[in-house]
Amino acid sequence: MIKCLVLLTGIVLIAKIEEISAEIGDPNCLISDVCLINPDGTISPWLDFSEDTELMVRSENILTITQPKKDIVKLYLEVIS
DSSP states (O other): EEEEEEETTTEEEEEEEEEEEOOOOOOOOOEEEEEEEOOOOOOEEEEEEEEOOOEOOOGGGGGEOOOOOHHHHHHHHHHHH
């Protein structure tokens, strides 16, 4: 499912997210096709220096997860295609 993630650092991402079973302290969220939502509302690839399309993160590093607006999803799908 496509969600917006606000990280503890204040960075806002949009990505496909899946919760994974893991030991306490280990990464437990698989995020893929990750993009950055810029302050001006544009969307750009996140970590575009890497060829990885899937990343593991700890839920402890995520402040909140929200449902993106339809126009944001449309922009996101254009960027990842």
